[in-house]
Amino acid sequence: MKPKCGIVYNGHLQSDKFMVQLHWLSDTAKRHGFEPELIGNHRLIPAVIDGRCTLLGPYADYRPDFFFFWDKDIRLARHLEKMGFRLFNSASSIEICDDKSRTYEVLAEHGVTMPKTVTGPLLYEGFELEDVSSVPSIVAELGLPLVLKEAYGSFGEQVYLIASEEELIGRLKSLGAKPYVLQELVASSYGRDVRINVVGGEAAAAMLRRSETDFRANVTAGGRMFPYEPTDEEKAFAVRCAELVGADFAGVDLLFGPDGEPVLCEINSNAHFKNIFDCTGVDLAEAMFRYIRSVLYAADGSRKGDAPC
Missing domain, CATH: 3.30.1490.20 (ATP-grasp fold, A domain)
Structure with a gap:
């Protein structure tokens, strides 16, 4: 029997770009030997009955081997973890990344260069x-x-x-x-930044984003994207940031300091991956599910003893 993988997404997001990535994740999971199920967060109904965490509704008896949690529904994520499920990413890492003030607080006192x-x-x-x-x-x-x-x-x-x-x-x-x-x-980075996608403690892909008209470099805000080869310092910096927030995978956005040094902008725990694929050809969905399989399963396909049930 194939291991089951619940891919949780926000059921109220139905844009073509979003749905394309969801089916991309599902197809990739299948290629890695998983049995994926795309589940809108509103269909997983968390409840506490007789003092125990459980689920109601159509997925009351659903027991996947893990959840690929591609949403920011922190309460649901915590509830699933309380039930004993393994989440990629964890509820804690998603919460830290989703709240920018929390991100900077968690990274403080760890030698991470950030704007005041x-x-x-x-x-x-x-x-x-x-x-x-x-x-x-x-x-x-x-x-x-x-x-x-x-x-x-x-x-x-x-x-x-x-x-x-x-x-x-x-x-x-x-x-x-x-x-x-x-x-x-950070005036030295006006209109430009670098997105480094970290998967399993490694810098898997990177792109430079640049805007000629806005201090923000985001593509959605009008920026353009270019393939980018990060320096060893930038790679180590991004990996360190992802580790500090406890993320299995994350999009770490870096600014250019006055001397070209990396400065943290923010961390995205549920980073979209279509743009960076279009820019670099790196398939992050492939990298993420390859990492998940390495965490949960041994080379012979058996479940690792320390993996959650």
Whole structure:
């Protein structure tokens, strides 16, 4: 019997680009001898019955060998782990990467070069920001222009370049209760960055992204992508970042420091892989499932003794 693989995705995302990658993952899993099942997160219904974690609905009795968790539904991921399932990536690593403020906090004190970062204070829903007395101190430390990032966001969206204190105050008030971080602008990397995809502790693929019109280099924001051969320093830096957040695989985005040194921008635990395939020809789905098989199974195909049931 083939080992079962549950591929979890967000059931509300149905774009062609997204679905193409889902079926790509499924086809790759089959080639590696797995029996994949594409499952929208809304169809896995987590429940606690009689004090035990369980599932309701169509997948109540579904017991795969592992879940390929290609979503950010942290509560569901934690629930599945509580039931004893192995997830790639883990709930913890997804949570750390999904919250930018958490990413910088976890990587702090580990020698990882990052932009100066200020985490915004908690503001409850329904309340308005009134006291902005901290703004001058923040601007004095970070300088202008500075970068405002909502803590949750993808594809370079929810990231803003702020030119003045007045603009910053206006943006903070418009954010309301949304969490955010403020960062110094790494001017030496304006409009360009490097995405390094790490799989199983190795730099598997890399591309340079460049924009002629925007401080953000993201392709979705109008940037162009080019094949890139990272330096040994950049590879080691990206691998180290992925290890610190506990990710089996991740897209690590690096900025260019004043002397060309790598500076962490952010880490993506559920990085899309079509763009980097189009750019470099490297099939990250293949690399990810090859890694999963090496973790769970011995060369003769038997289940490794220390792998979760």
